[in-house]
Amino acid sequence: MHNQLKTYCKNIVPLTDEELKLIDTHFEVQNLKKKEFLLQDGKVCSSIGFIVKGAIRHFHIKDGVEKTCDISFENSWVTDFQSFTHNMACVMNLQAMEDTILLVIKKENLYKLYSECSVYETFGRLMVENVALRATDIAMSLSSDKPEERFNNLLKNRPDLFQRIPQKYIANFLGISPESLSRIQKRIHTKSKS
Amino acid sequence: MHNQLKTYCKNIVPLTDEELKLIDTHFEVQNLKKKEFLLQDGKVCSSIGFIVKGAIRHFHIKDGVEKTCDISFENSWVTDFQSFTHNMACVMNLQAMEDTILLVIKKENLYKLYSECSVYETFGRLMVENVALRATDIAMSLSSDKPEERFNNLLKNRPDLFQRIPQKYIANFLGISPESLSRIQKRIHTKSKS
Numbered sequence: 001m002h003n004q005l006k007t008y009c010k011n012i013v014p015l016t017d018e019e020l021k022l023i024d025t026h027f028e029v030q031n032l033k034k035k036e037f038l039l040q041d042g043k044v045c046s047s048i049g050f051i052v053k054g055a056i057r058h059f060h061i062k063d064g065v066e067k068t069c070d071i072s073f074e075n076s077w078v079t080d081f082q083s084f085t086h087n088m089a090c091v092m093n094l095q096a097m098e099d100t101i102l103l104v105i106k107k108e109n110l111y112k113l114y115s116e117c118s119v120y121e122t123f124g125r126l127m128v129e130n131v132a133l134r135a136t137d138i139a140m141s142l143s144s145d146k147p148e149e150r151f152n153n154l155l156k157n158r159p160d161l162f163q164r165i166p167q168k169y170i171a172n173f174l175g176i177s178p179e180s181l182s183r184i185q186k187r188i189h190t191k192s193k194s
Numbered sequence: 195m196h197n198q199l200k201t202y203c204k205n206i207v208p209l210t211d212e213e214l215k216l217i218d219t220h221f222e223v224q225n226l227k228k229k230e231f232l233l234q235d236g237k238v239c240s241s242i243g244f245i246v247k248g249a250i251r252h253f254h255i256k257d258g259v260e261k262t263c264d265i266s267f268e269n270s271w272v273t274d275f276q277s278f279t280h281n282m283a284c285v286m287n288l289q290a291m292e293d294t295i296l297l298v299i300k301k302e303n304l305y306k307l308y309s310e311c312s313v314y315e316t317f318g319r320l321m322v323e324n325v326a327l328r329a330t331d332i333a334m335s336l337s338s339d340k341p342e343e344r345f346n347n348l349l350k351n352r353p354d355l356f357q358r359i360p361q362k363y364i365a366n367f368l369g370i371s372p373e374s375l376s377r378i379q380k381r382i383h384t385k386s387k388s
Contacts, residue, residue, distance in 0.1 A: 062338040069334065081330055085323055091334075114319075118312040125319040128326055129279055135329030136275055140263065140285075142336040143369055144256040175337060
């Protein structure tokens with residue numbers, strides 16, 4: 001279980017065997033059944049999870065309506081970043097879309113890892129850079145792309161999403177109704193045949 | 195000039211006098227006249243700037259139309275994060291809205307600083323965390339808040355914006371027309387009087 005995370009880390013920063021062993025002691029396995037929650041809004045999020053297997057949907061609730069912000073698969077990190085960083089009640093829900101296995105590190109263990117071993121600090125910075133890049137990307141797309149463009153980008157960059165996740169969640173992630181998603185798909189299908 | 199950045203850094207991480215001196219040698223002063231560009235789209239962004247005085251507007255151009263993504267004032271960092279991290283041609287434009295003074299660090303100097311002095315690596319991680327938090331916040335707001343809510347949040351969190359930046363850029367940042375912004379302002383003004 002921990003080996004998958006070790007391989008992931010070694011591909012990003014150079015780590016000695018001794019440094020790699022810290023992963024065994026600092027991360028705990030957590031299993032979620034499909035539909036189970038890793039995190040629910042209103043609580044303070046005090047850990048970060050690495051998905052070994054499965055899928056996690058990130059959503060928040062606005063005026064009683066679910067808004068899907070992201071969907072993460074294997075080898076991704078999941079947390080409510082705002083809550084984790086500032087000890088605030090979180091607004092995000094993290095729910096398993098399939099039976100899911102995670103490796104979870106508690107905040108205090110992560111910060112201990114950073115201070116004990118500077119290569120993990122570098123690793124942490126690079127991981128946060130990815131969070132920043134992804135969030136910037138989503139914000140730019142939301143501010144200027146039409147639904148059809150966002151659908152095309154998703155199809156290009158995340159084809160696995162369409163294999164594994166029910167259409168209604170993909171529509172929700174795109175901020176459109178399932179009917180609009182069907183229409184876009186039909187239109188693109190017709191275009192590609194003509 | 196460099197003292198402002200030193201004070202800023204000392205408030206975030208503990209730094210010895212020797213570590214603080216690295217700021218003098220790694221950061222260069224850059225002056226921009228109002229309307230001048232720190233960065234234009236199509237180029238690779240290889241530096242990060244700290245605003246000592248002034249204002250920078252971040253915008254990208256979509257189908258010939260400017261989309262304002264952010265507006266930064268004193269004691270903020272500015273860069274095209276995607277371009278800086280992945281050496282890609284940048285999509286962002288960074289333009290001075292007032293006469294602006296920056297302290298700029300080149301990428302190679304920043305990475306040298308990180309490897310020479312681990313406290314700067316911690317500082318870097320914390321700064322990137324802020325970028326991630328801000329981008330997540332903007333993305334969440336764009337995906338679920340109505341223009342009037344986004345206007346209210348802006349008024350609450352960034353009142354300085356309304357003092358220093360022409361209305362048309364604030365409207366553009368909110369993703370609405372200047373006329374819609376006027377209508378929202380009038381409506382709120384009427385509500386607050388009744």
